Amino acid sequence: MSLLRFVNLFALGALGLLIGCATGGVAPPADRADISSCGDEYRIGVGDVLNINVWRNDDLSVTVPVRPDGKISVPLAGDVLVGGQTPEQVGNTIVERLATYIRDPYVTVIVVSMAANSYRCRVRVTGAVMNPISIPHREGMTVLDVILEAGGVNEFANPAKTKLFRADGQRLNVNLDRILRQGDMSTNYTLSPGDILAVPERFF
Secondary structure, three states: OOHHHHHHHHHHHHHHHHHHHHHOOOOOOHHHHHHHOOOOOOOOOOOOEEEEEEOOOHHHOEEEEOOOOOEEEEOOOEEEEOOOOOHHHHHHHHHHHHOOOOOOOOEEEEEEEOOOHHHHOEEEEEEOEOOOEEEEOOOOOEHHHHHHHOOOEOOOEOHHHEEEEOOOOOEEEEOHHHHHHHOOOOOOOEOOOOOEEEEOEOOO
16 A cells, blocks of 8 residues: 555544544434524423422422413422523422422423424514514514514504513513604514514504
């Protein structure tokens, strides 16, 4: 074997080794890839199923779905708002609630089933707009941004009564009329994945 060919083979082998190390030899889990496409830190949403494990307290450990109001029910802890929270934040909240009844509770929260990620990662504009839309969420996008993408309101709209429905169950009033006519940005909220902006029609 010539020296040149040996050098080439050695270089190719070293390159393959480096690529293998960089990728870890296996593809990342599909769920983790889906989560990261909608943000670096996973936020719980409506329709997710959570496993709440209270160490050494099987009677308090439950597997529950997140309700449309963004809450779950946990024994002794009661209704807990989890929509828009990280699993760690939810665990801390439950620990605080249970501390009244249990000494040094230890709680883990695991998302065992996720609602469709395509829903969570989109923002929707419905109602009296020129073109109702469902678009991918982009960091920093606001109410005004998505209204412009929807072509603005139509002739039947009552923009002053616009509502913003959050994925975590919140409902916010949006005075779209002031935003469009007066440049009043006090209700020009920054949008989150899963938000729905509803522009109602006016009564004649």
